Amino acid sequence: MFYNHLKSLQKVLPIGSLIACFLSAGCVVYPELAEKGMKAPKSERCGDCHRDIYNEWKDSPHAHSFTNTAFKEETNTYQFAFCLGCHAPETIFTDKRIEPRSVNLAEGVNCNSCHLNDCKLSGPTAARGPHPIAEKNQFFRTSEMCGKCHVGTFRTWQGISTAEDKKTCQDCHMPAIKRKLIQDDPWQKIYPKREGKQHLFSFQTLFNQNEAPLQLSFKKVTHSDGKIEGSLELENKTIPHTVPTGDYGYREVVVTIELQDEKGQMRECKKESLFVEMKTALQYKEKRCIPFCFNSDGDSYSINATIIRTSFNKDTNILLAEAKYKL
Numbered sequence: 319m320f321y322n323h324l325k326s327l328q329k330v331l332p333i334g335s336l337i338a339c340f341l342s343a344g345c346v347v348y349p350e351l352a353e354k355g356m357k358a359p360k361s362e363r364c365g366d367c368h369r370d371i372y373n374e375w376k377d378s379p380h381a382h383s384f385t386n387t388a389f390k391e392e393t394n395t396y397q398f399a400f401c402l403g404c405h406a407p408e409t410i411f412t413d414k415r416i417e418p419r420s421v422n423l424a425e426g427v428n429c430n431s432c433h434l435n436d437c438k439l440s441g442p443t444a445a446r447g448p449h450p451i452a453e454k455n456q457f458f459r460t461s462e463m464c465g466k467c468h469v470g471t472f473r474t475w476q477g478i479s480t481a482e483d484k485k486t487c488q489d490c491h492m493p494a495i496k497r498k499l500i501q502d503d504p505w506q507k508i509y510p511k512r513e514g515k516q517h518l519f520s521f522q523t524l525f526n527q528n529e530a531p532l533q534l535s536f537k538k539v540t541h542s543d544g545k546i547e548g549s550l551e552l553e554n555k556t557i558p559h560t561v562p563t564g565d566y567g568y569r570e571v572v573v574t575i576e577l578q579d580e581k582g583q584m585r586e587c588k589k590e591s592l593f594v595e596m597k598t599a600l601q602y603k604e605k606r607c608i609p610f611c612f613n614s615d616g617d618s619y620s621i622n623a624t625i626i627r628t629s630f631n632k633d634t635n636i637l638l639a640e641a642k643y644k645l
């Protein structure tokens with residue numbers, strides 16, 4: 319209500335007056351954005367100003383961590399309070415176990431889950447805004463932060479020697495971008511563009527880069543006596559956790575090697591799955607060979623290999639890498 323009132327005030331008052339108020343004693347215009355308990359704000363409110371970040375977050379897995387079907391089913395429709403802590407938390411800034419929010423649970427891991435720190439909004443840089451902002455906090459730049467919930471993945475990351483040029487979770491899952499932090503008037507007029515991070519929490523964007531994090535290559539392929547033999551080498555070049563990774567949910571990655579005829583029709587096929595639980599996930603820097611042997615009847619062939627992250631019902635399939643061998 320207060321906020322809507324201000325919004326309409328903005329239309330009547332000159333833009334300058336709100337800004338002047340806030341720039342003079344650092345006056346906090348929206349204290350309710352840092353409320354806890356029943357008064358905790360919806361993340362939509364953050365999206366009024368931080369519009370780009372909000373739009374990225376709302377399509378991210380974090381925004382769906384409470385509503386996704388697998389979580390709903392596994393908790394027997396939200397009966398296990400223990401599970402809600404990491405899936406709809408009030409704030410990760412606690413020394414005790416992370417507690418769930420009292421309201422807006424459907425927002426899953428929302429803005430304040432990660433940014434509400436001791437009744438202020440906290441981030442990695444020194445900033446001045448119209449809501450309570452804490453001192454800059456370098457914790458936001460560390461893998462430990464993600465490790466508050468991604469416990470197993472973080473432990474694997476921690477186990478890798480720092481002598482190697484290992485990246486943080488944010489380096490890969492939150493790509494850098496230069497832009498304004500806010501897209502709403504009047505505030506956006508006084509804040510310049512700055513370095514920031516996209517809130518996609520995905521890995522799809524990584525595969526557009528030059529250096530493929532995962533690589534597939536064919537080794538020692540021979541073609542004689544009606545047989546095509548060889549092996550496919552998988553290499554986890556830069557991902558400082560296993561592929562797949564995670565402690566919860568269904569985690570499967572499928573490698574497919576397909577013999578194809580000229581028209582691209584499949585002749586023969588070999589599949590191998592990598593699972594976290596079976597300890598067959600591909601480790602950091604690991605190279606692994608999968609041998610294959612196909613029958614050939616003399617047509618021209620090619621061999622196609624893919625590695626795909628799949629889901630339990632095989633309805634979501636994300637291509638992680640591919641390779642082709644022309645015979």
Ligand code: HEC
Pocket residue numbers: 379380382383384386389403404405407410427431432463464465466467468487488491492519520521
């Ligand atoms: C408050 C707990 C919490 C924190 C902190 C957290 N995450 Fe998550 N994350 C989750 C949950 C829960 C899911 C599962 C969402 C789903 O798929 O339902 C998830 C999912 C993900 C996924 C997608 C996984 C998939 O299967 O596609 C990525 C990537 C990810 N998080 C990266 C990060 C990074 C990077 C950080 C640190 C900046 C981070 N997370 C911090 C709880 C958290």
Ligand code: HEC
Pocket residue numbers: 348351352359360361363364365366367368429430433439440441442443444445446447448449451454499500502505509510512
């Ligand atoms: C009325 C506009 C407005 C709303 C609504 C708003 N913010 Fe902000 N916020 C700002 C401005 C302005 C800054 C300072 C921007 C700058 O320095 O470029 C800021 C800065 C921040 C920072 C500091 C980032 C850093 O530099 O480390 C965080 C974190 C933050 N906001 C989170 C939130 C969250 C979470 C919400 C919702 C609960 C929210 N904001 C709602 C305007 C807003």
Ligand code: HEC
Pocket residue numbers: 361364365368371372373375376380427428429430431432433441442458459463488492499513514515516517
């Ligand atoms: C899973 C945790 C997580 C969630 C959820 C999250 N953030 Fe962030 N946010 C971060 C981290 C980590 C950084 C700092 C990344 C870095 O600098 O490497 C950050 C940075 C920021 C910044 C500083 C500027 C920038 O672009 O880096 C703002 C502002 C911000 N977040 C606002 C929001 C808003 C608004 C939402 C909800 C729409 C949100 N965040 C949701 C973890 C989160």
Ligand code: HEC
Pocket residue numbers: 461464465468471472475485486487488489490491521524531556557558559560561562563564569571627638
């Ligand atoms: C070098 C870039 C890189 C870094 C650093 C990195 N990841 Fe990943 N991450 C990836 C790629 C690529 C994938 C997709 C392949 C896969 O499924 O493992 C992925 C997948 C994931 C997934 C989805 C689960 C899955 O296997 O499908 C989660 C969750 C995740 N990462 C969390 C983290 C966390 C937490 C950290 C920090 C401890 C981290 N990542 C560091 C590149 C990275």
Ligand code: HEC
Pocket residue numbers: 386388389392393398400401402403404405466467468469471563564565566567568
């Ligand atoms: C310590 C924090 C934490 C707790 C507690 C937790 N989860 Fe999760 N959950 C995660 C994270 C992080 C992910 C993302 C994938 C991963 O790393 O396993 C996830 C992912 C999931 C997924 C996969 C969602 C998808 O999109 O496929 C399911 C299902 C799930 N959790 C169920 C549960 C259940 C059931 C409980 C209670 C027994 C629980 N979780 C407790 C952190 C947690």
